[in-house]
Amino acid sequence: MMVAxxxxxxxxMVEYEEQWGRASWNTSEAGxxxxxxxxxIGSYDSAHVIAFPHWMxxxxxxxxxxxxxxxxxxxxxxxxxxPPTNDAQLFILNIQDEEALERLERLYxxxxxxxxxxxxxxxxxxxxxxxxxxxxxxxxxxxx
Numbered sequence: 001m002m003v004a005x006x007x008x009x010x011x012x013m014v015e016y017e018e019q020w021g022r023a024s025w026n027t028s029e030a031g032x033x034x035x036x037x038x039x040x041i042g043s044y045d046s047a048h049v050i051a052f053p054h055w056m057x058x059x060x061x062x063x064x065x066x067x068x069x070x071x072x073x074x075x076x077x078x079x080x081x082x083p084p085t086n087d088a089q090l091f092i093l094n095i096q097d098e099e100a101l102e103r104l105e106r107l108y109x110x111x112x113x114x115x116x117x118x119x120x121x122x123x124x125x126x127x128x129x130x131x132x133x134x135x136x137x138x139x140x141x142x143x144x
Contacts, residue, residue, distance in 0.1 A: 026123040027056045030092050031064020034072065037090045046087040048074045052094035076100040079107055089130040104128045
């Protein structure tokens with residue numbers, strides 16, 4: 001009886017957890033990062049996860065960030081449609097998404113790129129942060 005219990009424990013609590021970690025994307029890290037960003041230098045409305053085929057579930061990111069009804073996913077071709085904001089902006093993107101990175105760099109040249117090193121091997125992602133803009137910088141010349 002004890003051998004069966006020990007075997008079941010190992011299968012469920014050790015091996016399954018390891019397999020799950022290798023197979024799933026780290027939405028918990030992305031959600032925690034997004035929530036921290038929104039509660040510090042940005043807002044929930046100025047944070048986005050750029051969708052990429054077979055990547056993380058952007059609805060789960062919202063749940064973990066503290067906004068359970070919000071899907072933070074946006075496709076690269078939708079970046080130009082985002083409303084202008086003075087807030088700092090956060091974009092979480094897949095390391096392989098060169099198209100999204102090129103669009104971000106073109107649309108937000110003041111942004112900075114960094115790599116989030118995940119606790120789970122092979123699950124790193126990029127973070128593109130656009131600093132907050134002052135009202136004067138966004139005003140047309142001669143009106144500030």
